[in-house]
Amino acid sequence: MTEARRAVAIARILDREWASSAAPIKLLPRRDPFTVLVGAVLSTRTQDAVTAAAVRRLMASAPSSARLSRMGLTRLRRLIYPVGFYRTKARQLHLLARQVAHLRYVPNTLEGLLELPGVGRKVANVVLAEAFGKPAVAVDTHVHRISNRLGLVQTTRSEQTEAVLIRLIPKRLRGRWNRLIVSLGQTYCRPVRPRCRECPVGSLCLKVGVDLREYQSCQSSARTTR
Numbered sequence: 001m002t003e004a005r006r007a008v009a010i011a012r013i014l015d016r017e018w019a020s021s022a023a024p025i026k027l028l029p030r031r032d033p034f035t036v037l038v039g040a041v042l043s044t045r046t047q048d049a050v051t052a053a054a055v056r057r058l059m060a061s062a063p064s065s066a067r068l069s070r071m072g073l074t075r076l077r078r079l080i081y082p083v084g085f086y087r088t089k090a091r092q093l094h095l096l097a098r099q100v101a102h103l104r105y106v107p108n109t110l111e112g113l114l115e116l117p118g119v120g121r122k123v124a125n126v127v128l129a130e131a132f133g134k135p136a137v138a139v140d141t142h143v144h145r146i147s148n149r150l151g152l153v154q155t156t157r158s159e160q161t162e163a164v165l166i167r168l169i170p171k172r173l174r175g176r177w178n179r180l181i182v183s184l185g186q187t188y189c190r191p192v193r194p195r196c197r198e199c200p201v202g203s204l205c206l207k208v209g210v211d212l213r214e215y216q217s218c219q220s221s222a223r224t225t226r
């Protein structure tokens with residue numbers, strides 16, 4: 001099977017799993033561009049459940065970029081605490097809200113999003129995929145690590161991973177790749193001791209870099225206890 005076919009098969013399986021998945025990424029906002037942008041900025045180095053709760057508190061107090069731009073920094077910090085780097089992110093959100101309020105819209109192009117203060121490629125691609133339904137592949141630590149483990153890419157940097165995935169994944173599936181792979185990472189493909197034995201895409205995965213002795217000993221102990 002080619003890598004492109006394997007990527008499609010993996011996406012199809014994970015798509016079916018998504019409805020019943022308990023992965024915390026399902027709590028993050030989708031659709032409204034400004035809310036998605038805020039969630040994507042807050043999510044860096046923060047658990048998704050913590051991010052989702054912070055977004056809810058923030059949007060309840062300031063449901064638009066104009067309202068958020070007028071909020072004092074102390075209150076903003078208090079509302080987003082305990083997200084990682086909440087002081088820096090509060091300043092960043094303030095600048096971001098001012099710029100979006102000035103524009104009166106969230107840009108729907110990569111170039112436009114990258115011009116916003118503090119917005120990098122990953123955040124921009126999350127907004128394009130989740131808020132605008134565009135075929136963008138957002139590569140975060142989960143997507144980079146797991147795409148390598150699956151053997152779909154052999155890369156060291158996230159930009160390389162994004163470029164290869166764009167070649168492999170058909171347009172119609174690209175926008176969902178981030179959420180599907182992050183969900184896999186939160187439930188089965190953990191950084192340490194991935195649950196390969198129970199993984200729904202185990203038969204399609206090359207398990208690159210996974211300690212196969214540990215994986216095999218799990219399999220044989222499972223066989224003897226059955």
Ligand code: SF4
Pocket residue numbers: 146149150188189190194195196197199200201202203205206207208210
């Ligand atoms: S089989 Fe193992 S390494 Fe591969 S995706 Fe599943 S959990 Fe990760």
